[in-house]
Structures are given as C-alpha cells and as structure tokens.
Amino acid sequence: MNASQSLGQTQIAAIVVAAGKGLRTGGVLPKQFVIWRGKPLLRHSVEALLEAGIDPVVVAIPDGWEAVAADALAGLSPVRFVVGGATRQESVRVALEALEADAPAKVLIHDAARPVLPRAVINGLLGALDGALGAVPVLPVVDSMVRGAEGAILHPVTREELYRVQTPQAFDYAAILAAHRAWASAPEAGDDAQVAMAAGHDVLLIDGDEALRKVTFAADLEEQAMGGQVRTGMGFDVHRLVDGEELWLCGVKIPHDKGLSGHSDADVAIHALVDALLGAIAAGDIGDHFPPSDPQWKGASSDRFLAHAASLVRAAGFDISNVDVTVICEAPKIGPHKAVMRGALARILGIDLGAVSVKATTTERLGLTGRGEGIAAQAVATVHAR
Numbered sequence: 001m002n003a004s005q006s007l008g009q010t011q012i013a014a015i016v017v018a019a020g021k022g023l024r025t026g027g028v029l030p031k032q033f034v035i036w037r038g039k040p041l042l043r044h045s046v047e048a049l050l051e052a053g054i055d056p057v058v059v060a061i062p063d064g065w066e067a068v069a070a071d072a073l074a075g076l077s078p079v080r081f082v083v084g085g086a087t088r089q090e091s092v093r094v095a096l097e098a099l100e101a102d103a104p105a106k107v108l109i110h111d112a113a114r115p116v117l118p119r120a121v122i123n124g125l126l127g128a129l130d131g132a133l134g135a136v137p138v139l140p141v142v143d144s145m146v147r148g149a150e151g152a153i154l155h156p157v158t159r160e161e162l163y164r165v166q167t168p169q170a171f172d173y174a175a176i177l178a179a180h181r182a183w184a185s186a187p188e189a190g191d192d193a194q195v196a197m198a199a200g201h202d203v204l205l206i207d208g209d210e211a212l213r214k215v216t217f218a219a220d221l222e223e224q225a226m227g228g229q230v231r232t233g234m235g236f237d238v239h240r241l242v243d244g245e246e247l248w249l250c251g252v253k254i255p256h257d258k259g260l261s262g263h264s265d266a267d268v269a270i271h272a273l274v275d276a277l278l279g280a281i282a283a284g285d286i287g288d289h290f291p292p293s294d295p296q297w298k299g300a301s302s303d304r305f306l307a308h309a310a311s312l313v314r315a316a317g318f319d320i321s322n323v324d325v326t327v328i329c330e331a332p333k334i335g336p337h338k339a340v341m342r343g344a345l346a347r348i349l350g351i352d353l354g355a356v357s358v359k360a361t362t363t364e365r366l367g368l369t370g371r372g373e374g375i376a377a378q379a380v381a382t383v384h385a386r
Helices: 041-051 066-072 088-098 119-128 173-182 192-198 218-226 268-280 303-315 335-349
Strands: 012-017 057-061 079-083 106-111 134-140 145-149 152-157 163-165 169-172 204-207 230-242 247-249 252-254 318-328 356-361 374-385
Touching: 012 041, 012 088, 041 057, 041 066, 041 106, 041 119, 057 066, 057 088, 066 079, 079 088, 088 173, 088 192, 106 119, 106 173, 119 134, 119 169, 119 204, 134 192, 169 173, 169 192, 173 192, 230 268, 247 268, 252 335, 268 303, 268 318, 268 335, 268 374, 303 318, 303 335, 318 335, 335 356
Parallel strands: 012 057, 012 106, 057 079, 134 204, 318 356
Antiparallel strands: 106 169, 134 163, 134 169, 145 152, 230 374, 247 252, 318 374
C-alpha cells in the first residue's frame, strides 16, 4: 500500500528542489550530485519518496545539468525533470506548474540537500494535511538565544516560540500553486511555508527529525557520510585439490604437490575476499561479475578479480578499512607464506599492509579440508564512506 492509498488520497506528488549550484561544499560538481554514502546526494531523498508511494516525483535541476541528473537518478520511476529558475521559489513554482496537467491533491516540497528522509516524517506531514492546507516539520531550539550586533549581545531572546524548520513541507496542491504564482519577486522566499502564509494560509507544525539535517558545506558531506557508514561484507569459497594444477593462494604461488581446480586460477582465498568486498557494497558476488561460463576467464589470474572489486568499492564512494582472510586446510602449511601473502593482497588492493590480515586454520582432519580433498577460505572486509 502506498502513501496515497493509505491516507485515502487520489494522488500525492513530490517536488525535490535540486536546481542550485551548491558549490559551498568546495567542488566543481553541485552538491546534489556529489557521491554521499555510495550514491548521489539527490538520489537518497528521491528514493525515500518513491518508496513511500509518492507518484510522481518532480526534480528541479540546474540548466545544463540534465545528463548528470538523469545519470544520478537512473532506474528510478516515476521521476520527471524540470529546469529550475534563478531562485528557489522560482524553481518550486516551475515544478508545481509541471504537475498542473494531472494535478495531485497534495504535494510534498523537499530540498535535495536533506538526503535522509524518514518515513515517519512523510506520514506525519500527509496526516496533518487532513485538517490543514499546509504542514512543516520542525525541531525545538534547545540552545539559549540572543540578539546581537557587532560582536556583542544586545538582549536575550526567548526560545519557547522558536523552531528549526525542515523539509519536506506538505501542502494542498492547488493552494500552494496559487500562492507561488501570487508571490512577489522580492523579497526572496525562505521556504514554501512563508509563501503559503503570505497567501493567508495557516501552516501546522509537526515533529521533525534530527536525521533531516541539511548538507551545506564540505565538512557536512564528510561528517554525515562517515556517520554510521561503516560496512562489512563476508565471503566464503572452497575449491578441490587436484593433480597437475598450480596452487595459488592470496595471489602467491605456493609449492605443493597438488593445485586447486577451477575455471580461473582457483585462488580460493582471493575469491572469498572478492565476495566480502562486493558484499560490503551490496554489489552481488564474484559469479555475477566473472561468470565461470565466460571463456575469457579460463585460467585468469584472480588478482584481476580482486582489483576489480576494489575499484567497485571506490566507485561506490567507499575506501577499504581492512580485510581479514582465513585459509582452511591441512596442507600445505600457510604460516611460512603469510607475510608475502599479506604483501600481495595489500599491493592488489592499494591499501596499507597494516590493514591486511591473513590467518590459517585446520578442521582437525574433519571434512573435505581435513581429508585433503580441498582448501576453503573465508574473508571479512570492512569499508568506510569517504
């Protein structure tokens, strides 16, 4: 059941304002398109709205950035793009007018710079519209407030009637469209609630959420990206030991009377580590990227698989924190080779040697590894958002 159906509405649309150049984060790319927690900042809130059943979502974007915006929201539907105006208020008006042909009953208006959008806030806003033409999420002001000038306090200000206003803000569609059309070009509107109030509409306050914090500066991107964004993946693999094959483990050729059988060089330790890295970024498994049915991978060196997995981790906006590999076998003895194995993995991954662990254990002669029929490996990889 989507948000429209659960609240008995014919249609609820949303507008995401992403038309600013947003260069205060310090780069040449507008902040709404910067990778944050593994995906473009803009994509987070659009996904949240779509998952809540909002249909459609209209995104106001800067002129000339259409291709970048389309790539940022690739695969999401129903999403429409409009080129925004010179101010936020103009961008919202243009987006509202783009909905006029199939006008919704209600509309949410949200800023792309607030990527974390809790479902509870969406539901609270839409519920509040049952008795009002507008509603906004707010948080109380908890610090002492003063009015000052020229670096000195003029007088204290009571905080009991002060709130921090957030988005999305929710409105009756017809009412907010008319209010935006009636808004004078100056002064610039701070938000849509100000536009609605200027048209004579009451706007209700509902509980906001600290998670709706706005990303404004480069430090905000870094701080919020790191907040809770440490991911861990696990991998496991096993290959049969056979005569006539070379034995490769952790990218190192190990002297032994048998080798591992597989479509590639069957480096079981690297295969487990590839799956761990892919798992950390939810990018499938080694078979998805290097299917054994593809002849190009016949006899391929597994360090190619590991380097590719590391590149995918970085492309997703993460860096590798550390990896830990355990090789499970009765023979050969892994201890004499662990140092060179660690070095090989660190080189392939492009990370510090201190972030690479290689261990070995046996199964006390139990099972296929205990009988010397094969070698197994398990791996854990931890990555963190840049």
